[in-house]
Amino acid sequence: MDTIDRGNYPDFVWPYEDTSRVPFQVYTDEELYRVEQKKVFQGNVWNFLCLESEIPEPGDYKTTYAGDTPIIVVRDEAGDINAMVNRCAHKGSLVCYKPRGNVKELACVYHNWVYDLRGNLTAVAFRRGVGGKGGLTDEFKNSEHGLQRLRVEVFRGLVFGTFSEKTEPLADYLGDELVSAVDRVLIKPLKVLGYYSQIFKNNWKLYVENNKDSYHASLLHVFHNTFGVVRPNMGGGIKISDSGWHHLSYTERTDISDDEIVKENVRSKQDAYSLEDPTLMEHKLELGDNVTNNIQTIFPTLVIQQILNCLAVRQLIPKGVNESELIWTILGFEDDDEEMIQHRVATNNLVGPAGFISMEDGAVGAWVQRAAKSDREALTVMPMGGRAIEPSQGSRVTEAAVRGFWKGWRECMEI
Amino acid sequence: MDTIDRGNYPDFVWPYEDTSRVPFQVYTDEELYRVEQKKVFQGNVWNFLCLESEIPEPGDYKTTYAGDTPIIVVRDEAGDINAMVNRCAHKGSLVCYKPRGNVKELACVYHNWVYDLRGNLTAVAFRRGVGGKGGLTDEFKNSEHGLQRLRVEVFRGLVFGTFSEKTEPLADYLGDELVSAVDRVLIKPLKVLGYYSQIFKNNWKLYVENNKDSYHASLLHVFHNTFGVVRPNMGGGIKISDSGWHHLSYTERTDISDDEIVKENVRSKQDAYSLEDPTLMEHKLELGDNVTNNIQTIFPTLVIQQILNCLAVRQLIPKGVNESELIWTILGFEDDDEEMIQHRVATNNLVGPAGFISMEDGAVGAWVQRAAKSDREALTVMPMGGRAIEPSQGSRVTEAAVRGFWKGWRECMEI
Amino acid sequence: MDTIDRGNYPDFVWPYEDTSRVPFQVYTDEELYRVEQKKVFQGNVWNFLCLESEIPEPGDYKTTYAGDTPIIVVRDEAGDINAMVNRCAHKGSLVCYKPRGNVKELACVYHNWVYDLRGNLTAVAFRRGVGGKGGLTDEFKNSEHGLQRLRVEVFRGLVFGTFSEKTEPLADYLGDELVSAVDRVLIKPLKVLGYYSQIFKNNWKLYVENNKDSYHASLLHVFHNTFGVVRPNMGGGIKISDSGWHHLSYTERTDISDDEIVKENVRSKQDAYSLEDPTLMEHKLELGDNVTNNIQTIFPTLVIQQILNCLAVRQLIPKGVNESELIWTILGFEDDDEEMIQHRVATNNLVGPAGFISMEDGAVGAWVQRAAKSDREALTVMPMGGRAIEPSQGSRVTEAAVRGFWKGWRECMEI
Amino acid sequence: MASIPSQLDDEVSLRLRIDALNANYVHTIDDDRLEDWPNFFTADGEYSISTRENHEMGLPICLVQCKGTGMFRDRITALRQANIYEPHTYCHSVSALHISSRSQGVIATKSNFTLVRTMSEGEMMLFAAGRYVDKIVDYNGELKFAERRVILESRRIDTLLVIPI
Amino acid sequence: MASIPSQLDDEVSLRLRIDALNANYVHTIDDDRLEDWPNFFTADGEYSISTRENHEMGLPICLVQCKGTGMFRDRITALRQANIYEPHTYCHSVSALHISSRSQGVIATKSNFTLVRTMSEGEMMLFAAGRYVDKIVDYNGELKFAERRVILESRRIDTLLVIPI
Amino acid sequence: MASIPSQLDDEVSLRLRIDALNANYVHTIDDDRLEDWPNFFTADGEYSISTRENHEMGLPICLVQCKGTGMFRDRITALRQANIYEPHTYCHSVSALHISSRSQGVIATKSNFTLVRTMSEGEMMLFAAGRYVDKIVDYNGELKFAERRVILESRRIDTLLVIPI
Numbered sequence A, B, C: 001m002d003t004i005d006r007g008n009y010p011d012f013v014w015p016y017e018d019t020s021r022v023p024f025q026v027y028t029d030e031e032l033y034r035v036e037q038k039k040v041f042q043g044n045v046w047n048f049l050c051l052e053s054e055i056p057e058p059g060d061y062k063t064t065y066a067g068d069t070p071i072i073v074v075r076d077e078a079g080d081i082n083a084m085v086n087r088c089a090h091k092g093s094l095v096c097y098k099p100r101g102n103v104k105e106l107a108c109v110y111h112n113w114v115y116d117l118r119g120n121l122t123a124v125a126f127r128r129g130v131g132g133k134g135g136l137t138d139e140f141k142n143s144e145h146g147l148q149r150l151r152v153e154v155f156r157g158l159v160f161g162t163f164s165e166k167t168e169p170l171a172d173y174l175g176d177e178l179v180s181a182v183d184r185v186l187i188k189p190l191k192v193l194g195y196y197s198q199i200f201k202n203n204w205k206l207y208v209e210n211n212k213d214s215y216h217a218s219l220l221h222v223f224h225n226t227f228g229v230v231r232p233n234m235g236g237g238i239k240i241s242d243s244g245w246h247h248l249s250y251t252e253r254t255d256i257s258d259d260e261i262v263k264e265n266v267r268s269k270q271d272a273y274s275l276e277d278p279t280l281m282e283h284k285l286e287l288g289d290n291v292t293n294n295i296q297t298i299f300p301t302l303v304i305q306q307i308l309n310c311l312a313v314r315q316l317i318p319k320g321v322n323e324s325e326l327i328w329t330i331l332g333f334e335d336d337d338e339e340m341i342q343h344r345v346a347t348n349n350l351v352g353p354a355g356f357i358s359m360e361d362g363a364v365g366a367w368v369q370r371a372a373k374s375d376r377e378a379l380t381v382m383p384m385g386g387r388a389i390e391p392s393q394g395s396r397v398t399e400a401a402v403r404g405f406w407k408g409w410r411e412c413m414e415i
Numbered sequence D, E, F: 001m002a003s004i005p006s007q008l009d010d011e012v013s014l015r016l017r018i019d020a021l022n023a024n025y026v027h028t029i030d031d032d033r034l035e036d037w038p039n040f041f042t043a044d045g046e047y048s049i050s051t052r053e054n055h056e057m058g059l060p061i062c063l064v065q066c067k068g069t070g071m072f073r074d075r076i077t078a079l080r081q082a083n084i085y086e087p088h089t090y091c092h093s094v095s096a097l098h099i100s101s102r103s104q105g106v107i108a109t110k111s112n113f114t115l116v117r118t119m120s121e122g123e124m125m126l127f128a129a130g131r132y133v134d135k136i137v138d139y140n141g142e143l144k145f146a147e148r149r150v151i152l153e154s155r156r157i158d159t160l161l162v163i164p165i
């Protein structure tokens, strides 16, 4: 127990020579889950916290999570963004129990201890007691009882936080590939167009793998093939950060390999149907290229999405070993006109829990989880594209990015 | 952890000299539950999977469970029945996510890996990648990535499967007593008349004990006494396989000991009421004897039931340490005429979650579970009929079959 | 496992020099929860079970809990009150499955074993079997198979039970302060006016602390300040039993320190509103003094409440490490006239899950629980009134009683 | 008890009379006036509880089947006198009344229900959901069920089913 | 807002007017227009929330009791200004309207409800189920509650109860 | 199928016609007759599923949006032919019909619903709760939705949302 709290995990040994095979135990083990909170989410990683545009004014705050730790993100009087653990230094109550708001200071309602917007304890109710009775003794120093702070960096309107002093600067953490990938999509000030979330009945890592799994796209999601619309072919490619931790997957409007898909895809009735209203497939080029799909994953749990004109960030929150929640924040640009907003709303039918080309991702993770629990030692296999963790140009038929995720997980977990 | 996965269980020691006393811990311990999956259900036992008549045609499949492991049972082109773990060899998704169907092959929807009806991997999507990029390397051998197969035996229309090479042939496993007992009831081709299931808020073993507990029948279920109808008296008897693992309990239409029941049964108002419509008590003799009730249990979790003309198999599925599900499949014979079917429907009022003489079994297990959790070391006691595990002719006032179950459990668990 | 069952807990070490800081692990650790059942609730403590007036007649019983152990409290023919674990000595079923009733004996419905109202086994169904077959052997002694009994003491109409022979007499356990405190409130025969319960999504200890936390009252519950009605000022004081385990907190109708509250209480709009109907604030002096509020806590989980004319006992039941249930029994006196009863009903708007000055206690515990789970080693701090566990006269701005609770917990847990 | 005048026998009042019948039926159960339950059916009326799975697969088995007043009364007598179960209560919601057809005085209707079960310690759960598929007749000015088939959405019953739905 | 013509005062329209009243009542709560809630009651109207257990045991205690407009308004003022709770919303279902009696202009009715509570992060639960037991009067053409007694099926309240049911 | 006579066009029958429309709508979905679903809407009708959070924050995004018959049909075709999901069924409760306004033949209404989802193995859950906010028009004697906005109480969807609500 104690040992676990120090973050070691003596009992678990990685059972294979590399990360091309993974034991099902990683999805079902309660102890591993607990260690992950310490060594992954509270370790040397940058957790996505929120969008800068969600807290534009001084005093604006939003509550969020890093792993399963509740977090407050707040903009202070100087306009700087601060992130603190949402746990009062006194008895541990949530300091903010509303999803968002604007405040002058952070007051915990339980005993009215007050913190400034940087998390410093500024006032303790009845610190001098009543009529000279009760209250604090001199040994109590406010400076020793602030909220636990995270280091914060903002990049292209995305707010990230880390618990660790050792985490390298965000740009280095992301690496050049991802930095330019984010640059490509988030080219202008962002505007939130809406929210929704999706509950997965599976361990958080299964959804992360799903996003890094460029292999499944046209095989699991057969909407394009079924309706014979322009489709994200298995061409395009993936890029992987040097660390192996992050990746991006993209497809362009060049259907070289359709026949191969036709040859492969046994399940979907090829072009048997047509969309009566193809509005939602229309792509208004706005990013200066004709990349139709671009999925970026930033370790551990952020996804940045461009699918035609659907822009979104997806934040994954672990909810115990068997469940996770994906919070979708659908984006537009500040300068979208009404027509563009309506177009984004229409194309949004493609994504999310009800999305024509994404709903299946909600189901498959739960199917793995159910099958996983009965045999913890059995191994998955990820042989696509060999065993290496390397980019792939012209084909997305590789599991390299998933292998890269496991490299990152093992490095954090020291397993 | 690792040790547990090898199936050992160093911490738990059986606290009594024989199986006439059992510690409550066996019903509440998470670790024991995990080990049971390995050493009981995936061990040297035959798990009931389904009825042969549920998958009559080649390509017909049904999903089921062995313990809590999801299983596919499918009839292949040769007409043979195959059983495989319902977990894709690639990343572990359920291969079949529908309860039943007919297929030419087993295709996993996640990445479209395809297996034949015997579980052999026959195709991997994009195995050669796209445009020569991605795909599999030569080290990948289909033959090493099939679905995990179970050995299958079919007896009198019942399909059984085992994970272990060591499990003896089914007939030997059952023993002569049970073989002839099953022969007696399943005399003709079977027809499914309906399904329902029942959730027990208790550990699976409490329901297994309940079925082997011939002592409780006329004491807990007082419908017969209350209405003064022909009743399963405490005469009859029980038989136990030589292994002690299986049993059958029977009663005949001979009320020798009614007065003893009257003397005993303090709770039910003797014959105070009468059925306004006794249709459901009518017994159309169809099995060549006048046995009114015959309950057979096959280790670990199958019950075969004949109560008057109610025929059923009951399959118990563990759902974590505190819950289990009993799936009732109500049976008739292929050659039943409409009148007989209607009669079975009427008499079915006696059994199931709403059954006049069986509903109580849904409650008592949960009552034990609730009482058990607060004292893991306390022991139950099963003194009826002494401590031996032996048959009883002329009386069902014995707990021998329950003691036999614990013998089987300890042998599997090596505890 | 076995070690835990002996009640030791080798892995957990109290991480601080005294009880003025507590690690969050105590609220989230499954193993600690299991040990608490043994060493706190089944240890050397007096658990509140019910009111004497709830079982006035011989044969009257009520089911209740001690920790999470189900208990039967029953009045026998001699008029004495007996308490037994509600678990049949045979196979462990609940013997009483209804909340209350009147019986001549305790008969378990599963196999009709019968116990007298003191828990002695008096009859075993079919003990002689049927026709000489089955039944018990001579080695079975009824005397060895009674229900597990608790020692019972009744004080001022409150029924308490303990599992341990070592627990000191109730009066000594309570100590003089609490004995006279209970005497002050329960001055006449009691009458139950109603029940309700409240589910807390938090560990049981967080609610116990809340009750001993005299510091939070006027800070969290700002009803009084908001409406500018006579309020429980932060004067008054607390008393603590010599053991430190129990406490009482009281306020009188003397508003010396209102200005200090005004100065402190930043959240509530001072006297901004007024009650259109102040009926519910009316205090009919009935206890011979003008104490407006008096909260008494008896270790581990009983609260006795006098708030104006609202009298109640609150019994806390742990429901796993993350949940607990508080059962409110609202009281009047036998000799209340209809008007007084109606007055108590009106003033009851102040308390309970919907109470103007108590509802918040249902929320804050869950907020701590949510924040606690992500950092088991982090410590709360309770510096109010120093670190000592001592009474406070004239001020309730102290956490002494909470520190006292942790002293009791550590003594029971031997941690 | 004010009932909808039966002579006002047009669609408007019929709908309201059936609403009243359904309301009266569920309150009779929810209030534990089960001895009145058989009276909602004609003397040879039929009641059954089955599952959507059996219904759609054309399988005849029901969890409960009563044909004729005698079997209705036996169910209640057994519930009161013979069967053992933890005390619990029902709270029905019934909505989406659809009148499918009317012919020879038989009104075919369908409604959806959800059923919340509460145990004596307060544990509350969604115990059942499904539809009532009914044949209703006017029996001298009073509507009665010639047939009420309860089709449960789920094959699963938690613990036991003793009180009619 | 189109309301059922009150002069059409027969059973048919009465039933529909009560349906409309119940619908309007729950939307007023579910839409968080709580300042309008007291207006559903007569000036000396009574509202209470109790449990089936207390109700059946004849015990007087309620979780909430309001007698007269003042106490209704105090409840809402406290909810808005004084009490602390996590933001959440209600969604009521109400069905099975039964008109028990009519005399001296007082209509006694009973309905069942279920109540789904949703927290701000999206957690949804069946928070309450039970019945409304009402005395309704026609107050110059408008129906109002002289008495609305909420009888909860369960004695258990999750966390707290601040918004009226 | 007996429908409320449309000429009897007063509040009484209107309320009942809308009740019948809502009942028919949910049974069409619950019975898996989804190919009929588009017919409940006018040719240029609009359907959307959003959340209370987006609704109250004035955010335009919906989980589902259909404008015009084509998009309705595409939804059903995708559900039948393209999308992968575990078999499940819906059971709707709908109640608290409130008629907000009537003008130029457009009837604005609001109702509450709860939706129970059942998986093929029997797992049942409260999948959704919320309100229907509708604009209804009389289309030669038949009521149709010019607009049906589904406002979910919760932002959370369990697993996926493929069958319309």
Ligand code: FES
Pocket: A088, A089, A090, A091, A092, A093, A108, A109, A110, A111, A112, A113
């Ligand atoms: S817990 Fe925050 S002030 Fe006490």
Ligand code: FES
Pocket: B088, B089, B090, B091, B092, B093, B108, B109, B110, B111, B112, B113
């Ligand atoms: S998991 Fe089955 S094909 Fe990938």
Ligand code: FES
Pocket: C088, C089, C090, C091, C092, C093, C108, C109, C110, C111, C112, C113
């Ligand atoms: S369990 Fe109580 S008599 Fe058998």
Ligand SMILES: [Fe+3]
Pocket: A210, A216, A217, A220, A221, A357, A358, A361
């Ligand atoms: Fe996907």
Ligand SMILES: [Fe+3]
Pocket: B210, B216, B217, B220, B221, B357, B358, B361
């Ligand atoms: Fe039984």
Ligand SMILES: [Fe+3]
Pocket: C210, C216, C217, C220, C221, C357, C358, C361
């Ligand atoms: Fe408090």
